[in-house]
Amino acid sequence: MRQGYLIAPRALELRRVEPPSPGPGEVLVRARAALTCGTDLKTYRHGHARLPFGPFGHEGSGEVLEVGAGIERFKPGDAVVWTPTAPCKECPQCQKGRENLCRRLMESVVLGAFADFVLIHAKVAAVHLFRKPSGLRFETAAFTEPLACVIRAWRACEPLPGESVLILGGGTMAMLHLMEAKRRGLRATVAVRSPQKASVAQDLGASEVVAIKDAPLADLVIEATGSPEVWSLAPMLAEPGGKVLFYSGLTRDAMVNIAAERVHYEEVALIGAFHYTTQDAQEALRRLAEGEIDPEPLITERRSLDRLVETFEDLDQSRGAKYAFINDD
Structure with a gap:
């Protein structure tokens, strides 16, 4: 499979790697759409204060390819969208309704949306993996996280x-x-x-x-x-x-x-203001599905994942604002 790797500032590669296998509670998704964003660009330029270099990209949607043991809500073929983090629901901040400030928020972050397949970790699969409403484009559904x-x-x-x-x-x-x-x-x-x-x-x-x-x-x-x-x-x-x-x-x-x-x-x-709660993510997906928010004008261009490195070079030179990588194969 193809996988985008950021190995250092402005050092992005599209590698060929073996697809991951889902463990207990995990879901393997065939990526159908992934979006670039401002956080990706800042990370590309300078790195990220809280996240390591490695598999790159975090806004995406796709179809379930395989599920791990214990997964009952999803089955292969289901169209889904995810947000890349999940609150623990147990810490003091979560108990106060501040899930966006959860102290364990980044423990199981899902990175690597710029790929053919994305492994959704168990914590995210349990809380922030959602069914994509029918009729909603995959690239539109991928706006769930930024809108949240x-x-x-x-x-x-x-x-x-x-x-x-x-x-x-x-x-x-x-x-x-x-x-x-x-x-x-x-x-x-x-x-x-x-x-x-x-x-x-x-x-x-x-x-x-x-x-x-x-x-x-x-x-x-x-x-x-x-x-x-x-x-x-x-x-x-x-x-x-x-x-x-x-x-x-x-x-x-x-x-x-x-x-x-x-x-x-x-x-x-x-x-x-930082991040989002489960309620915010659910509300974002609803607004996208019902057409209250139409992000289509914000997409600069749809491209193949093969143009990943070129795309971030373009973004780095202010050529375009938000690109959608589409995988229809």
Whole structure:
């Protein structure tokens, strides 16, 4: 089988390896679609603070090929989609309803979506392996994980009806935030650093698209660039009493300067958002299945997995934003 391996920053290979066999509680999936994402690109460039190099990719969907002992919910041929982590449901954070902050979240992470076959570990298979709704494209279903992260973020900030939204960034995740703002009937301005990204935001219904340097104040400011400079800027763009949602993460050792007077004297609330819960993942899949969110405009191009290395070279040079690897063989 083909398997994408990231062995070091900007050192990506497509290898030929033996397919894995599912152990007890595990499920082997024939990958039908896998998506690139911003986290993949950051990992490709710099590595990841919490994850090792090795099998690459984490957003995918496919068909069950083989099940391990004890699996009763799925059988070969079932169309499925997964999210790559699962909460333990037992730790203090899980018991408080903060499954996205589970201390054991990364213990059984499913990596290696850029492959012909993907082994779904037992913990993920038990909690975050879902049947793909009929009629939903495999590549659309693979948006379940990123959309779940957006849903979790909006649960954390919950803007009021009629409040204004400013989204800093023009990447795929920023556009999913724009879709959520539109779904809620909120007026959303998108501020971008690259003029090339303005057209997508306009097509998706942004009220206005501006350069970041010209961004207006808003009741809710969403930082979706992952830039330390924009993190520092974001609180300056919130209305008094507004909120700043820090969605895109920085490197582990990153430090940013924030104007304290905005937080204290103008009650600007700073909110972090990370990952998703089981409820968020289920809700994301429902919205995709029912057409409430249509991510099709976010796919730059569908490609064969044979073009994996070329694709990340393209992404590294800002040629395209999100690619879908399709396996119809």
